[in-house]
Amino acid sequence: MLEKNLHLIDALFVIPVRLLFDLISAIIYLIKGNLGDFIAVLKAHMVFWLKQPKWIKKRIKTQKNIKRKKINSNIIFRKSIVIEHFIFGKKRFSELKF
Secondary structure: HHHHHOOOHHHHHHHHHHHHHHHHHHHHHHHHOOHHHHHHHHHHEEEEEHHHHHHHHHHHHHHHHHHHOOOOOOHOOOOOHHHHHHHHOOOHHOOOOO
16 A cells, blocks of 8 residues: 555655565564564565556556546545554544644
């Protein structure tokens, strides 16, 4: 979803950071012996890379629809939901400010 909805400039920053965080969590899972969680992260990464052609097509279509105003870009949340939840304590969707 990140790849499809973000502007290209944002995606070039956010996606590598997200992949880095996933890598760090996978290493932590491996060190702690949580093999199931480690494998889940690896599987998610495999799907991410294998589905790239499909997601690139979806991204192009979504971005065209945003430009044509078929999708209201005001409904796309521009901030990090993770930060809003864990740092600012937002527990409900209705608490988010678009």
